[in-house]
Amino acid sequence: MTDFAALETELLARVETSDQPRSVLRAPELKQLYAQIRDADDKAAFGASVNQLKQSLESAITVREDMLAQLDRAPIDVTAPMDVNAPLPQLAPAARGSIHPISREIAYIVDIFQRMGYVAESSREIDDQYHVFESLNFPKGHPARDDYDTFMTVEQDADGEPLIAPAHTSTMQNRVMKKYRDSLDHGEAIAAIVPDRVFRNEDLDARHEHTFYQVEGIYVARGVHAGMLIATLQTFLEEYYGQKLDVRVNPFYFPFTEPSFEFALSCPFCAGENDSCKVCSGEGWVELLGCGMIHPNVLRAADIDPTEYTGFAFGCGIDRLIMMKHQIEDVRHFESAKLDFLRQF
Numbered sequence: 001m002t003d004f005a006a007l008e009t010e011l012l013a014r015v016e017t018s019d020q021p022r023s024v025l026r027a028p029e030l031k032q033l034y035a036q037i038r039d040a041d042d043k044a045a046f047g048a049s050v051n052q053l054k055q056s057l058e059s060a061i062t063v064r065e066d067m068l069a070q071l072d073r074a075p076i077d078v079t080a081p082m083d084v085n086a087p088l089p090q091l092a093p094a095a096r097g098s099i100h101p102i103s104r105e106i107a108y109i110v111d112i113f114q115r116m117g118y119v120a121e122s123s124r125e126i127d128d129q130y131h132v133f134e135s136l137n138f139p140k141g142h143p144a145r146d147d148y149d150t151f152m153t154v155e156q157d158a159d160g161e162p163l164i165a166p167a168h169t170s171t172m173q174n175r176v177m178k179k180y181r182d183s184l185d186h187g188e189a190i191a192a193i194v195p196d197r198v199f200r201n202e203d204l205d206a207r208h209e210h211t212f213y214q215v216e217g218i219y220v221a222r223g224v225h226a227g228m229l230i231a232t233l234q235t236f237l238e239e240y241y242g243q244k245l246d247v248r249v250n251p252f253y254f255p256f257t258e259p260s261f262e263f264a265l266s267c268p269f270c271a272g273e274n275d276s277c278k279v280c281s282g283e284g285w286v287e288l289l290g291c292g293m294i295h296p297n298v299l300r301a302a303d304i305d306p307t308e309y310t311g312f313a314f315g316c317g318i319d320r321l322i323m324m325k326h327q328i329e330d331v332r333h334f335e336s337a338k339l340d341f342l343r344q345f
């Protein structure tokens with residue numbers, strides 16, 4: 001029996017120390033293996049193992065060659081004047097990494113909203129109870145607080161309450177509205193999105209992860225109404241999926257919006273025509289996000305007069321958007337650091 005694992009370790013070690021790593025492909029051990037394929041009991045399995053070994057060597061060789069090529073370059077003098085015509089120094093071999101699908105899709109989402117006139121802001125990974133609850137019209141003891149069960153720290157905020165990991169991006173509504181409040185006085189709308197990481201105390205399964213991503217949308221001006229909210233979301237989603245979609249809203253409840261809606265779109269994959277569709281389970285509709293008209297108390301908490309201005313907000317799960325786009329069946333893949341998964345993007 002050939003011990004492929006031991007042979008692979010041995011040959012990889014040679015690649016890593018060799019100045020001519022490609023020569024390892026001509027190692028006598030490999031030649032012997034090729035000769036043995038003919039006489040192997042199970043030729044297919046044996047051949048496949050030989051191939052796998054060869055592929056593993058090839059990728060190690062590419063990495064090693066990149067590294068050697070860098071050693072050949074003249075050292076970088078960081079104090080030298082910049083020569084704009086010189087090629088940029090290559091600092092890490094690109095073969096070692098790729099952009100994470102979530103980062104890539106967030107950049108695309110931001111791009112779409114920027115073209116619609118929105119600015120992008122980031123959230124935070126620890127926040128105080130004022131921004132997580134009070135400013136969003138959840139008074140102390142409000143039962144809806146339980147829907148946003150998340151992680152707490154032992155550190156406390158100014159009121160002696162534990163600091164928490166935000167369970168949604170709505171916790172940024174108050175800060176964003178205060179930051180851009182002046183635009184309203186100049187006759188301009190507040191138009192911002194917040195794509196960022198959020199946390200929940202969840203039982204983990206293929207659809208639930210303790211760490212995931214949302215994009216919050218906030219739009220405030222004079223005369224904003226729910227039709228504008230629906231049109232904005234439909235425009236965004238049609239651009240994101242590159243196709244016409246039907247949308248549907250159902251009444252829902254959030255303390256920070258009134259009225260509140262649950263927003264669904266027609267299944268981008270089967271449009272309701274496949275009973276066993278994995279994305280919509282044959283329903284033809286996918287519940288995607290929560291949204292509504294910003295509650296007067298939430299506007300007031302940001303020093304905005306609700307008799308003068310109205311606004312809408314929405315919060316959309318980014319992981320779900322991407323899973324639907326690429327037909328990814330398990331949300332846990334995103335944070336798993338599985339290279340086989342990540343390298344497909």
Ligand code: PHE
Pocket residue numbers: 167168169170254257260289290291292313314315316
């Ligand atoms: N933050 C809500 C959630 O995560 C969604 C939402 C955002 C609803 C903005 C209304 C307005 O459940």
